[in-house]
Amino acid sequence: xxxxxIVTLKNGVLDPQGKAIQQTLNGMNFGNVEDVxxxxxxxxxxxxxxxxxxxxLVDDMCKKLxxxxxxxxxxxx
Amino acid sequence: MRSSxxxxxxxxxxxxxxxxxxxxxxxxxxxxxxxxxIPKSDLIVLPGGFSYGDYLRCGSIASKSKIIKSVIDFANxxxxxxxxxxxxxxxxxxxxxxxxxxxxxxxxxxxxxxxxKVKDKQNKYxxxxxxxxxxxxxAHNEGNYFCSDDELKSLEDNNQIAVTYCGVDGTENEKTNxxxxxxxxxxxxxxxxxxxxxxxxxxxxxxxxxxxxxxSLFFKNxxxxxx
Numbered sequence: 001x002x003x004x005x006i007v008t009l010k011n012g013v014l015d016p017q018g019k020a021i022q023q024t025l026n027g028m029n030f031g032n033v034e035d036v037x038x039x040x041x042x043x044x045x046x047x048x049x050x051x052x053x054x055x056x057l058v059d060d061m062c063k064k065l066x067x068x069x070x071x072x073x074x075x076x077x
Numbered sequence: 078m079r080s081s082x083x084x085x086x087x088x089x090x091x092x093x094x095x096x097x098x099x100x101x102x103x104x105x106x107x108x109x110x111x112x113x114x115i116p117k118s119d120l121i122v123l124p125g126g127f128s129y130g131d132y133l134r135c136g137s138i139a140s141k142s143k144i145i146k147s148v149i150d151f152a153n154x155x156x157x158x159x160x161x162x163x164x165x166x167x168x169x170x171x172x173x174x175x176x177x178x179x180x181x182x183x184x185x186x187x188x189x190x191x192x193x194k195v196k197d198k199q200n201k202y203x204x205x206x207x208x209x210x211x212x213x214x215x216a217h218n219e220g221n222y223f224c225s226d227d228e229l230k231s232l233e234d235n236n237q238i239a240v241t242y243c244g245v246d247g248t249e250n251e252k253t254n255x256x257x258x259x260x261x262x263x264x265x266x267x268x269x270x271x272x273x274x275x276x277x278x279x280x281x282x283x284x285x286x287x288x289x290x291x292x293s294l295f296f297k298n299x300x301x302x303x304x
Contacts, residue, residue, distance in 0.1 A: 013223070014257070016184050065141065068134055068170070070177045071223060 001046050003058045007067045007074045008039035042066060078103050078303045080120040083148070085110045085139045090125035090161065090280060097280035098122070101296040110142040119303060120157040121148055123164030125216075125278060135178060135219045136166030145171060157201060157299075158272045162217055165264070165274030174267055174274045175232065176224030181217070182257025188216040190288055191255055193240040193263045193277055194247050200270035201302045202295070203239070210247050211240075211291040213277035215255065215263075220276040222258035222265075232265060239264040239273055 009015050015037050022036040044061070048054040055076050067074040080103040084091045091107065098105040106116050115121060128139035139145075145167075152158045152173050160168040168174040181187060192210050195203050224232070232238055241261040244253045249261045256276075264275025282292030 014179070014182070016180055016182055020184060065133070065137065068137070068177055070175075070225065070228075071179065 001048055001051065001054045003044045003046055003054050004077045005042040005044065005058060005062060005066060005074055006039055006077055007042070007062070007072050009037060010071055010073050013071045040066075078119045078300055079117060080105045080122060081108045081115050081118040082106075082122045082124055083108050083110060083115075083144055084124070085126070085128035085142065085163075085167075087128045087130055088124050088126035088163070090163075090278065093278075093280045094122055094124045094161070097283045097292065097296060100283060101293070101300055103296075103300070108144065110139065110144050112144050113147065115144065115147045115151065118151070118156070120159060120299065121151055123148070123158070123160040123167050125162030125164060128163055128167065131219070134170065136163060136168075136170040139163075139167045140170035149173060152267070152272050155269065155271050159202075160272075160274040161278055161280070162215075162220075162276055165276055166219065168272060168274040173272050174265055175228045175237075176222055176265070178217075178219045178276070179221040179223050180219050181221050181255075186216075186218045187220070187255050189214070189255070191215050191263075191277060192243050192245050192247075192253070193275075194243040194249065195240055196238045197236045197266070197270075199236065200239075200266060200273075202270075202273050202299055204298070204302050206294060206298050208291065208294060210243060210245065211277075211279075211294065212245075212282065212289045213279055213291060214281040214288065215277050217256070217276055220256040220258065220263075222262040222276075224259065229259060235268055237266045237268065237270070238262055239266050240275055240277070
């Protein structure tokens with residue numbers, strides 16, 4: 001079963017890459033771009049048929065490795 | 078004094094560290110990340126570099142290496158653990174040190190000499206150090222130290238801030254902050270001050286033919302405090 005995870009920076013944590021992307025978009029005449037936050041996306045193939053169990057496993061993975069909870073939040077989608 | 082330098086795939090300051098430690102009289106051994114045990118040591122060093130190509134987050138993969146359990150046990154039993162640059166990043170990812178090193182504020186890789194102020198001398202690394210400001214070298218893309226407000230307060234209350242970026246005269250401000258680190262932090266201790274992580278490289282400042290010798294003071298001081 002494939003589980004998808006999105007890891008993003010927490011609100012309030014400076015995201016210089018997002019800022020640079022936003023400024024570039026503004027410079028390309030996408031003037032209505034007010035903010036960009038960059039994140040990470042994972043597709044994890046888990047050998048597990050029960051969706052609840054698979055998601056709970058991935059949740060543990062997020063806490064232990066995929067996200068650093070000091071600055072990042074994660075969302076299993 | 079016996080030391081061990083851990084080599085991870087992608088470490089590139091391991092040999093420099095070995096040369097520096099031996100120059101001042103440490104009996105140093107190199108230890109591979111996939112080993113389980115560390116030889117009897119008084120100091121363990123996690124060197125600089127780009128362990129695992131900085132994949133996922135700097136230091137995150139190395140922090141799950143086979144050898145790390147021994148490093149954590151050693152630290153928790155009071156042993157001296159020093160992480161330089163990528164080593165500092167690995168220490169934060171293991172949880173031995175608070176916070177995280179984020180990408181530099183202006184998205185540039187910085188390679189230059191900097192001055193750092195020694196903020197605490199009640200520890201085995203800096204006790205009786207003759208200078209308060211050291212000239213050291215930094216080379217990193219992710220050195221922008223960040224932690225939560227609560228963690229910062231706790232670092233300050235327990236004097237866990239080890240070194241901060243400053244001017245030649247010790248001034249700390251935005252101008253003397255190369256990477257955007259919170260409170261100009263260049264290095265911190267754990268609560269017991271036996272674990273030290275810092276971005277600057279003392280091993281690059283150990284000879285008059287390099288760009289300075291303040292790193293020599295650092296290593297000699299650790300040895301003097303051990304005697």
